[in-house]
Amino acid sequence: MQSPDPPTPLHVQQIVKTYQQGTAKVFALDGVDQKVEPGEFVAIMGASGSGKSTLLHAMAGLIDVDEGRVKLAGQDLSQLSDAALTRFRRDNLGIVFQAYNLIPSLTAEDNIRLPAPKRMAAKLDSIVEELLDRLDMTARRHHKPGALSGGEQQRIAIARALVCNPTILLADEPTGSLDSISGTQICELLRNLVDQQGHSIVMVTHEPHVAMWADRICVLKDGTNLAELRTDGCRNPQSVAHQYQQALGGEVAV
Template structure:
């Protein structure tokens, strides 16, 4: 699937509010996210980047246009079919780790499989944790781990179902710089070694520099892209977009 579009967003529009208070979060947006690649999505506050991620992931339904994930058109699915697709084919990582405090790392990672009615295989759960450097934290609860370790557990949980796409919304937003670097190194490794497709929303130019490409949004529209990004180039582009608002 490398270089073929894993996710295609075609002429998508999304509006929030009613009547006089309507706000166009996305305005005729078209973009493709290639398989086996790491794409970062950036833009000024209110640019529509989180809305784009939520629509691309099937969390939010579009008002117009189409979203296709590996041959499946999301807007044609029923709510139950969409829930199943998200559960089986998509992984999510958020700024808030969303771990269950009373469960161990191993139990938190196994949870999506259990909720899907599948019996988790311990070797699969442990392999997901081991891959993220958490072999010695399997029996630890979230309160016994650092923020960076908790986010790695959340990533392991997202990957245990072997998703076609991993969507990440500000995954380093609650972390210090050292933990952020560890998480971004891991995401980069997933792309380079396992050809995982990753779409990440971030406000951090350093985090964005780990991506293959940065997509910029402004006022609900695509405002350009940047291949082989560096923190300096990303920061300069964001500053320019903010000045134009």
Template sequence: MTTAASAAHLSSLPERDGSAARARQVTKAYGAGETRVTALDAVDVDIERGRFTAIMGPSGSGKSTLMHCLAGLDAVSEGRIWIGDTEITGLKDKQLTRLRRDKIGFIFQAFNLLPTLNAVENITLPMDIAGRKPDQAWLQQVIDTVGLSGRLKHRPGQLSGGQQQRVAVARALAARPEIIFGDEPTGNLDSRSGAEVLGFLRRSVDELGQTIVMVTHDPVAAGHADRVLFLADGAIVDEMHNPTADSVLTRMRRFDGKRTS
């Protein structure tokens, strides 16, 4: 059921068009001369606003490097990257820190919760550090979306792994970032808890209008996305829309067959 407050928030969400992030001719290389390793090779990509994008590929394909460059966690060797309308390539450290704080959310494999704070304190911590007061109606909607209403006073040690990752998801959502990046967010969870967290991520896109980019090796996780990008040897070699776990697994097997043939 949509309350008047949540309806007002939904009416203010960004339109589901345009790019939340984009990269043009992005190259990331390490070393020089004979020791030079190219992790990303002239990548062009647009991340659609209000959609769930998964990035997949074998180990060493560049998928985590691409996410780190898009999020401004790693500098590119060549090319340009934008978050929304802001070009992040060339920004100084303080500017990048401010942009990540204000426009980007992160969900990592490790939950990264402070053990001395309860769930709601962990959720609002980034805003507290930035001196911003949470939008209480939005915060409640996020808490309801990830199913944490009955656990807000619990500290991390009193929560299961799945519940801790729900707190991490809510923390990423609470500041209403333009885009959320997830690096194997269900990697430390059992299959049931992982499915719950993926369901919450899916709901945050469908019901809250969030944009999510998730690096994963798991076809089941990728099956929750709207679009899957496949990387190999530092390049985007294929993509799939409206994936299922089976269709993703079939596509990945095809790549594995090409790499071993």
């Protein structure tokens, strides 16, 4: 008998999110759709204020949406209680931010262990060993974040996001605080997670040389899907920048 197809890691349907700013109602998201397939790497681009972070936070269930549905691993997030959502998020979702968000008083290794539930205790040591090795951080495992470079801190943040083997990894400008060499190393690492481990990734960025590592680029404008760009595996930042500017009608410099 054939094994059933894995569930779609992430399916966002017609989501709307508004914020009240003084007397004005701002549509941060105004009917966004997005479907991420297993083993797919999707970048989200768009001008400042176009809704990228709001979309990522909605995908992560960190904010409620006004309308529409967010399905993670087949589960509609709006159907879960707060406690169930927290557990579901821990077990199915890894999230990485620009600012790393590591606990300064814990070593690199203990930061990685932090999200793991008790039931993982028996296998946690070997999972952490493997992550440290895969992310080339074994030699730095006992250092606290303050003694690590930005690139190293982000690698630890990625390892922490992967410790529960999530269905999907979400990253909001993961290279935004890094120099270009460390940023490229993080992009290569994310690409390898997709190619070698079959992870699914959604990454927000406004930089073509970062977005080019994805399979597909979703361009947002004013909280709506403006365009989908395909990278077709050629890592060409000029081509991405050109397509992106064309999508935006040449109105935003990158």
